[in-house]
Amino acid sequence: MTVRLCYASQRNRLHPDLLEDLQDILSIARDFNQLNQIYGVLYYADNAFFQCLEGEQEIVENLFERIKKDARHEDIIHLGTQVIDKIYFKKWSMKYVQQNSTVNHFFKTIGHDVFRPNYLTHENLNHFLHELVTAEQVKIRTRKKVGLTNRGISPFL
Template identity: 45%
Template sequence: DPQSLLSDLRDILNEAHHFNYLNRIYGVLYFADGYFFQCLEGDQTTIMQLFEKIKKDKRHEQIHAFPARNVEQGLFQDWSMKFVRKNSAISIFFQQLGQESFNPYLLNKDSICAFIPLLAEIEMDQVS
């Protein structure tokens, strides 16, 4: 149901903005082709606690965690939670990987290192 998805998305983003701001967590949430992708930056312990909470949230299904890695300079420090919806640059990125559409399960260690900076470059969207 698209209306319920939109409502859940608004709720998730509102919760994320509030929690992340208070806990100095930054990140991006991308949604396209029926999939979500999220990247979080901040204190590793806080992020791991947040991830455990996300896994217990009934609004989330089939969660896959990519290996965490340390970065010297974060890409999302301007956003407590940046939201990006389906975007042509990301469609092209996945086509170059040989995929017809966005599917985060198909990302590997190398492609994810190129995908995350692409998300940082794209303008933020509003949930209407």
């Protein structure tokens, strides 16, 4: 049986490097999901995560149990699991969407000035998922280590 599981969480602020956390989450998710025919989306803004996972029920539920133990997440809220006929995120093993004006506008229409995924309801969750399906996927830039030469400092001085 194919299901869609959505959850929201707060980012654990004890993890100081957000970019590293996002890169790790996406890299691991994409590898695992591709092997297990799981599809989905990750959205991050205002210190909050929203994730939707689609695939075989047992695999998705086991994955969610592992996510609940991940120290990068706090205050995880299961927004729901539903049996589905159509996979929304079939193009992506894990699409990443970062904060954007369309999502900001959506949350303003439901009465919130900032991204608060824990306030999503069954009534507006599908509309939010549609916003994420149509949103542009973002590639996270890796930070390059900068040596003395690349900072314009001569190592011979």
